[in-house]
Amino acid sequence: MKGGDCFSLFQCCLSNFSSVFPIDEILCTLGEGAFGKVVECIDHDNHGARVALKIIKNIDRYREAAMSEVEVLKRLKTLDADRRYSCVHMLDWFDYHGHVCIAFELLGLSTYDFLKENNFQPFPVKQIRHMAYQIIRAVKFLHKNKLTHTDLKPENILLIDSDYDMEYNREKRRDERTLKNPDVKIVDFGNATYDHEHHTSVVSTRHYRAPEVILDLGWDHSCDVWSIGCILIEYYLGTTLFQTHDSKEHLAMMERVLGPIPTNLLEKTKKRRYVHRNKLDWDIHSSAGRYVKKHCKPLKHYxxxxxxxxxxxxxxxxxxxxxxxxxRLSLEQHILFPLKKTNKI
Incomplete structure (x- = not known):
């Protein structure tokens, strides 16, 4: 069964999982997207442990990404048998009627979903620095093993436990949540790319996409570092820094926040429509220009x-x-001593 028909199979598929994997109960849907669904299950053969099961649509491109993710997760599990690094662990995987199904340890909400449920109230800075330390250490581990994640974003950073304390903010007249435990893990390795593999021209979700990717200059590990920077400022603000769906406008927002794009990068870009006389071709007095000026400001002003x-x-x-x-900062060359002291909160 292919394409749009796959969800008509899901109920049947879920009810029969126990025949191929020791899962006896499907409790709820944890999330869904273009790729398929993630459901919470009970594994009664493992003392009633809860697991997350990622069920991939039976469509060639999603199956291919899922099998790539399985191979990456197998390797990461071997390299990190002691679970020292903050990367999600695969428990097992199987194929059910063309649907690749991957079982994971059960985690909490994504950091994006926690922000959303908290009315996009920023995380406290000490918790941001704690999460930053864990994210950076995990991505440094990936880079050391010749992997680039390529799709780091708040949706792909999951809390280990999303329990919180609630307090009423009289000034804002609303309840606000504070995490009890800011430990996180990185998930979704479907687009992870080894150094020796073909590098597609476009990677990363729009708002976390590095300038060299937009300018089609090629990319390496450093595109993950840019994405982490975007994630951390989003945790600090509560909202996405570069709120746009247009590449040229995205570059203009970068210039508003970070200053002019270096001439040497603009000279090398294949995207000549973005450039005029070795500068970004952008009219600050246009309606789009006014939008960028209104919604962005220099980084330190935040x-x-x-x-x-x-x-x-x-x-x-x-x-x-x-x-x-x-x-750009290289995770393999820098010791993150300013963050390390907040490793325990």
Whole structure:
């Protein structure tokens, strides 16, 4: 069964999983997307443990990505048998009537969903720095093993436990949630790419896409570093920094936040329609120009406190959001001592 018919098979598929995998109960849907669904299950053969089951649509491109993810997850499990790094662990996988199904340890909400359920109230800076330490350490582990994730975003950073304390904010007249435990894990390795593999021209979800990808200059590990910078500023603001769906407008937003794109990058780009006389071809007085000016401001203007915690976080973000990938912070070469002291909260 192919294409749009796959969901008509899901109920039958779910009810029969126990015949091929020791799962006896499907509790609820945890999430769904173009790829398929993720459901929460009970594994009674493992003392009633809860697991997350990712069920992929029986469509060639999704199956291919799922099988690639399985191979990456197998390798990561071997390399990190002690679970020292914050990458999700695969428990097992199987194929059911063309649907690739991957069983994972059960985690909490994604950091995006937690923000959404908390009315996009930013995370406290100490929790951001704690999450940053774990994300960076995990991605450094990937890069050391010649892998680029290529799709880092708040949706793909999951909380280990999304329990929270609730407090009423009298000034804003609303309840606000504070995480009890800010530990996180990285998920979704369907687009992870080894250094020796073909690098597709476009990677990353729009808002977390590095400038070299937009300019079609090629990419490497450093595109993950840019994405982490975008994630951390989103945790700090509560909302996406580059809120656009247009590539040229995206570049204009970058210039508003980070200053002019270096001439050497614009000279090399194959996207000549973005460039005029070695500068970004952008009219700041147009309606789009006014939109960018209204919705973006220089990076340091977003800081809400002069405390050392805030300053160190923004220094890190600024190094991660360096235009030139050759000058961008390299996770393999830098010791993250400013973050390490917040590893316990």
């Amino acid at each position: 800081i809400v406190s002069r405390s050392e915690d805030h300053r160190l976080l923004f220094d890190l973000i600024e190094k991660m959001m360096e235009y030139d990938p050759s000058k």
